[in-house]
Amino acid sequence: MKNNIGLEVRANGKVNLYLDVLSRADDGFHSIKSIMQSVSLCDRMIVSAARSSKTEIRICCDVPYVPCDERNIAHKAAAKFLEKCGIQAEVDISLHKRIPVSGGMAGGSTDAAGTLRALNKLFGGAMPNDELYKIAASLGSDIPFCLMGKTALCEGRGEILTPLENRAKLLFLIVPSSESVSTPWAYGELDRIFGDFSGRDNEARFNALCTALASGDVHGVCDNMYNIFEDAILPERPIARRAKELLKENGAIGAMMSGSGPTVFGIFESEETRASAAAVLKENGYYPKTAESII
Numbered sequence: 290m291k292n293n294i295g296l297e298v299r300a301n302g303k304v305n306l307y308l309d310v311l312s313r314a315d316d317g318f319h320s321i322k323s324i325m326q327s328v329s330l331c332d333r334m335i336v337s338a339a340r341s342s343k344t345e346i347r348i349c350c351d352v353p354y355v356p357c358d359e360r361n362i363a364h365k366a367a368a369k370f371l372e373k374c375g376i377q378a379e380v381d382i383s384l385h386k387r388i389p390v391s392g393g394m395a396g397g398s399t400d401a402a403g404t405l406r407a408l409n410k411l412f413g414g415a416m417p418n419d420e421l422y423k424i425a426a427s428l429g430s431d432i433p434f435c436l437m438g439k440t441a442l443c444e445g446r447g448e449i450l451t452p453l454e455n456r457a458k459l460l461f462l463i464v465p466s467s468e469s470v471s472t473p474w475a476y477g478e479l480d481r482i483f484g485d486f487s488g489r490d491n492e493a494r495f496n497a498l499c500t501a502l503a504s505g506d507v508h509g510v511c512d513n514m515y516n517i518f519e520d521a522i523l524p525e526r527p528i529a530r531r532a533k534e535l536l537k538e539n540g541a542i543g544a545m546m547s548g549s550g551p552t553v554f555g556i557f558e559s560e561e562t563r564a565s566a567a568a569v570l571k572e573n574g575y576y577p578k579t580a581e582s583i584i
Contacts, residue, residue, distance in 0.1 A: 290496070295335050295337040295381075298403040299331045300332060300335070300388075301330070302330045302395060302399055303395045303431070304325075304328055304548075304549050305324065305326075306326050307322070307324040307498055307513075308321065308323045308516045308517060308518065308548065309323070309517050311517065313485065313486065319476055322444055322455065323447065324441070324442055324443070324498065324499075325434045325441055326459070326500070327439050328394075329440065329580045331504075332385060332403070333384040334383065334400060335382075336382050336403070336407035336443055337381040337382075338412065338540045339413075339527035340376065340378050340400060341510065344377045345379070346382070347379075348384065350385075351382075354390070355368060361397075362429060367460060369511040369544075371408075371415065373424060374412065374415045374416055376415065379547050380438040389465035389552050393549050393550045393551065394547055396464070397429075398432045399401070400480050401429065402435035405424060405432075405477070406579075407469060409433065419474060422436060425448075426448035427567070431447055431548075434447065437488065440452070440455035440584060444548070447553060456504065456505035457506065459502075459507065460563055460571070461557075461581065462536065462555045462557060462563050463577065464532040464552065464554065464555075464575050464578075465551075465575075466526065466575075467580070468526045468529055469551070470526065473520060475550070479517060483517075494513045508542060511543025511556050522551060523550075528551070531573075533555075535566075535569060537555070539570075542558045563579060
């Protein structure tokens with residue numbers, strides 16, 4: 290590729306501090322209410338692009354089981370961006386994965402968001418932000434949040450974003466699991482357990498969590514976290530379930546699964562306690578990763 294320029298991007302993962310499903314539409318999609326939090330654990334990307342007589346998108350990745358063709362959502366994001374801008378270009382995307390794959394931390398979504406940010410910068414801000422968010426929403430429900438980052442209330446299918454005040458600096462220990470979870474299966478399990486999702490009221494917990502975030506009350510955050518998917522996933526995923534137990538037994542003031550899982554995380558008061566817990570998790574065959582909230 291001639292005259293190409295490259296841009297290094299940090300594509301941060303996320304955890305859900307709160308995740309509830311409010312309803313299921315006739316088209317099968319679910320309406321959610323979630324507080325998403327960016328974390329310092331990130332994939333590193335190098336995106337290069339140059340105008341060309343035809344469009345070519347190439348991806349390489351240091352994780353062998355990640356697809357590097359049209360199935361990769363970063364590839365889809367690049368293709369959509371170029372199409373909407375009317376640009377033909379050669380694009381190279383190098384992915385260095387650190388976020389667990391299919392773990393409920395938006396690993397693919399944040400790569401797509403990183404691709405959109407990088408290409409827009411490389412092509413001189415060819416697309417206004419509102420159009421960039423439209424592309425993001427068309428590709429996946431977590432991608433708009435990954436574009437925004439920090440702390441936000443995510444509603445609808447995840448594309449309706451409201452930034453939230455957050456003064457709580459959270460120390461995470463993130464524990465991936467070898468057990469896979471299919472998101473469609475997870476939603477199907479929720480449908481089976483909760484029916485039409487009526488008759489449930491978590492508003493007091495949600496409001497308490499927002500208050501705790503705004504005031505920097507870490508214990509208040511941990512006391513009011515919620516993830517509806519735990520009811521469906523953890524009974525079926527013993528490795529993830531045991532990871533959560535070990536986190537709570539070893540000093541986490543709060544522990545929960547992120548998204549539809551199976552990655553779980555613990556929140557700690559000190560780096561020393563977190564390091565001690567990490568050692569115990571490693572002794573039990575896990576590969577925990579440290580991270581902090583991005584506020």
